Amino acid sequence: MTYLPKVLMLVAGLGLAACTNPDRFGAGDGTGAGGAGYGNGSGVNGGYLDGSASDPRSPAYFNQAIGDRVLFAVDQSTLSADAQATLDAQAQWLMTNSDYLAVIEGHADEQGTREYNIALGARRANAVMEYLISKGVASGRLRQISYGKERPVEVCSQEACYAKNRRAVTVISMGMTS
Amino acid sequence: MTRLLALILAPALAVAGLAAPALAQDGPLRIEITEGVVEPLPYAVPDFVAETGDAAQYAQQISRVIADDLTGTGLFREIPRDAHISRVSNFSSPIQFSDWKAINAQALITGAVSSDGAGKLTAKFRVWDVFAGTELGQGMQFSATADGWRRLAHKVADQVYSRITGEGGYFDSRVVFVSETGPKDERAKRLAVMDYDGANVQFLTSSNSIVIAPRFSPNGSRVLYTSYETGEPRIHVLDVGSVQSRMLPTTDGVMSFAPRFSPDGSQLLYSMTRGSNTDIYAMDINSGQTRQLTTAPSIETGASFSPDGSKIVFESDRSGSQQLYVMPVGGGEPTRISFGQGRYGTPVWSPRGDLIAFTKQNAGRFHIGVMRTDGSEERLLTASFLDEGPTWAPNGRVLMFARETQGATGSSSLYTVDVSGRNLKRVRTPDGASDPSWGPLQ
Numbered sequence: 001m002t003y004l005p006k007v008l009m010l011v012a013g014l015g016l017a018a019c020t021n022p023d024r025f026g027a028g029d030g031t032g033a034g035g036a037g038y039g040n041g042s043g044v045n046g047g048y049l050d051g052s053a054s055d056p057r058s059p060a061y062f063n064q065a066i067g068d069r070v071l072f073a074v075d076q077s078t079l080s081a082d083a084q085a086t087l088d089a090q091a092q093w094l095m096t097n098s099d100y101l102a103v104i105e106g107h108a109d110e111q112g113t114r115e116y117n118i119a120l121g122a123r124r125a126n127a128v129m130e131y132l133i134s135k136g137v138a139s140g141r142l143r144q145i146s147y148g149k150e151r152p153v154e155v156c157s158q159e160a161c162y163a164k165n166r167r168a169v170t171v172i173s174m175g176m177t178s
Numbered sequence: 179m180t181r182l183l184a185l186i187l188a189p190a191l192a193v194a195g196l197a198a199p200a201l202a203q204d205g206p207l208r209i210e211i212t213e214g215v216v217e218p219l220p221y222a223v224p225d226f227v228a229e230t231g232d233a234a235q236y237a238q239q240i241s242r243v244i245a246d247d248l249t250g251t252g253l254f255r256e257i258p259r260d261a262h263i264s265r266v267s268n269f270s271s272p273i274q275f276s277d278w279k280a281i282n283a284q285a286l287i288t289g290a291v292s293s294d295g296a297g298k299l300t301a302k303f304r305v306w307d308v309f310a311g312t313e314l315g316q317g318m319q320f321s322a323t324a325d326g327w328r329r330l331a332h333k334v335a336d337q338v339y340s341r342i343t344g345e346g347g348y349f350d351s352r353v354v355f356v357s358e359t360g361p362k363d364e365r366a367k368r369l370a371v372m373d374y375d376g377a378n379v380q381f382l383t384s385s386n387s388i389v390i391a392p393r394f395s396p397n398g399s400r401v402l403y404t405s406y407e408t409g410e411p412r413i414h415v416l417d418v419g420s421v422q423s424r425m426l427p428t429t430d431g432v433m434s435f436a437p438r439f440s441p442d443g444s445q446l447l448y449s450m451t452r453g454s455n456t457d458i459y460a461m462d463i464n465s466g467q468t469r470q471l472t473t474a475p476s477i478e479t480g481a482s483f484s485p486d487g488s489k490i491v492f493e494s495d496r497s498g499s500q501q502l503y504v505m506p507v508g509g510g511e512p513t514r515i516s517f518g519q520g521r522y523g524t525p526v527w528s529p530r531g532d533l534i535a536f537t538k539q540n541a542g543r544f545h546i547g548v549m550r551t552d553g554s555e556e557r558l559l560t561a562s563f564l565d566e567g568p569t570w571a572p573n574g575r576v577l578m579f580a581r582e583t584q585g586a587t588g589s590s591s592l593y594t595v596d597v598s599g600r601n602l603k604r605v606r607t608p609d610g611a612s613d614p615s616w617g618p619l620q
Binding site: 075077110111112113114115116118119120122123126127130143145146147150151152153154155156157 | 361362363365388390391406409410411431433435436449451453454456477479480493495499500523524537539542563564566567582584585586588612613
């Protein structure tokens with residue numbers, strides 16, 4: 001009888017850890033990488049969780065050293081010079097590490113209507129995807145999705161937060177067959 | 179029957195053409211709903227008579243829900259029961275009009291509730307025009323199972339509202355919405371349905387996937403909604419009775435969202451995104467056959483049919499910002515109808531066909547507004563940090579929408595407002611709530 005609460009607490013603790021650590025796999029919501037053919041990123045990437053960000057082949061390096069996300073101006077999907085520099089490095093990494101696939105998740109801040117923001121997030125994700133393709137990443141390795149304003153990473157209602165929420169995150173996962 | 183028609187029709191003729199007859203004090207009982215200021219009509223609803231012992235617990239509750247419905251419109255003011263002089267202890271007894279005149283009750287609602295002992299409740303009622311000393315319309319009765327007692331009350335209130343305003347009612351209706359729990363960055367969303375007043379919440383989905391923007395079918399039997407269940411947003415249709423849903427055969431691997439039923443329930447409008455381009459499509463629900471309605475490289479979404487099914491209104495940022503456009507459903511050139519300052523989205527055609535409700539964003543504020551279908555006579559009804567997604571009451575007189583409060587602890591709630599801009603009210607829901615869609619009068 002006394003084991004049950006402990007098990008529940010452990011499960012709850014794991015759930016919490018996964019949810020409050022959004023930077024490890026980009027947006028941190030496993031909901032994004034559930035598409036057929038992309039495998040379950042967290043499972044396949046499990047071996048790399050302990051890999052250090054200084055290993056240039058590691059997802060941690062991609063997420064932290066290169067940067068898994070680019071930010072956008074209000075209501076825009078244009079890639080800034082900073083964003084292009086990040087994406088140049090992402091493209092290089094993806095071409096070097098050809099076993100990985102990527103889902104590009106587009107997001108919007110809360111200053112917009114829900115459905116428009118889904119379309120706007122798609123525009124942002126597509127801008128990133130097209131850029132990566134233009135730099136040589138095979139289009140078949142990339143997929144885009146938009147969460148609109150459904151998955152903010154920052155919760156204040158000020159520009160400091162909005163700026164971080166207007167983002168496109170490149171979420172990498174090990175390919176099943178590549 | 180002749181007397182009933184005279185009572186209902188005569189006032190309509192009497193007030194026709196008046197600019198703002200807030201309340202017709204002279205002549206038969208009547209509220210004309212206009213944009214003018216309304217002095218709420220004083221009415222009394224003594225506790226309904228329990229005609230069987232086991233109906234006692236419902237008799238009082240039913241009269242309270244009737245009062246909540248009527249007073250909640252802002253058009254009626256209840257005279258408290260402790261001010262009543264007469265007691266109504268028998269449904270058939272004559273009304274002592276002088277006792278009700280003395281407390282200035284212009285309308286009086288009397289009723290009785292009985293139970294057949296096998297779980298069926300029956301409520302009957304009469305509406306009285308106190309100062310004319312006559313009955314307004316005819317007595318009616320409704321039956322339901324005991325757990326449907328609130329519906330009995332709503333049906334009575336709809337009749338009273340209808341007889342006094344000349345408008346269709348909306349109390350016996352349901353709203354499908356998204357129930358929200360958790361903080362902004364970890365919000366769990368479930369589809370839920372409730373009575374229009376927030377009672378009887380039932381969940382329709384689990385919170386395993388993001389669900390957004392459910393939309394009732396015209397007869398209330400089905401709900402279209404968008405779910406991230408498969409990874410990307412896809413449109414599903416749910417049967418409210420069986421709570422079974424299926425994904426519609428939109429293109430696999432492609433985002434589809436923003437669905438809305440046609441007036442006959444046979445088709446839906448929706449948006450699909452290819453690359454950076456979002457366009458509007460129509461689908462026949464039974465055959466799954468689709469047709470593309472817009473082709474611009476910009477974002478076209480939020481499409482809604484006119485009630486006659488001949489046109490659609492939608493939002494597009496082809497001009498550089500979100501604006502509203504109307505086009506024939508068969509195709510053709512869209513006409514822009516929004517020209518004010520700011521951005522316009524989520525257009526919804528009124529069930530009466532006369533107005534389009536929308537969300538407007540301007541200077542850091544959000545508004546719910548209405549305009550005529552050619553874009554003229556824009557009126558903003560609300561203003562806040564974030565108001566979004568209006569839906570029409572079945573009679574086209576009231577709008578419900580979601581209001582999100584700002585900051586890290588912000589949460590979303592549902593509100594209603596009259597199309598006049600009066601009577602802004604929060605709808606009580608157990609948790610946070612967003613994306614309401616108002617179903618038909620049942």
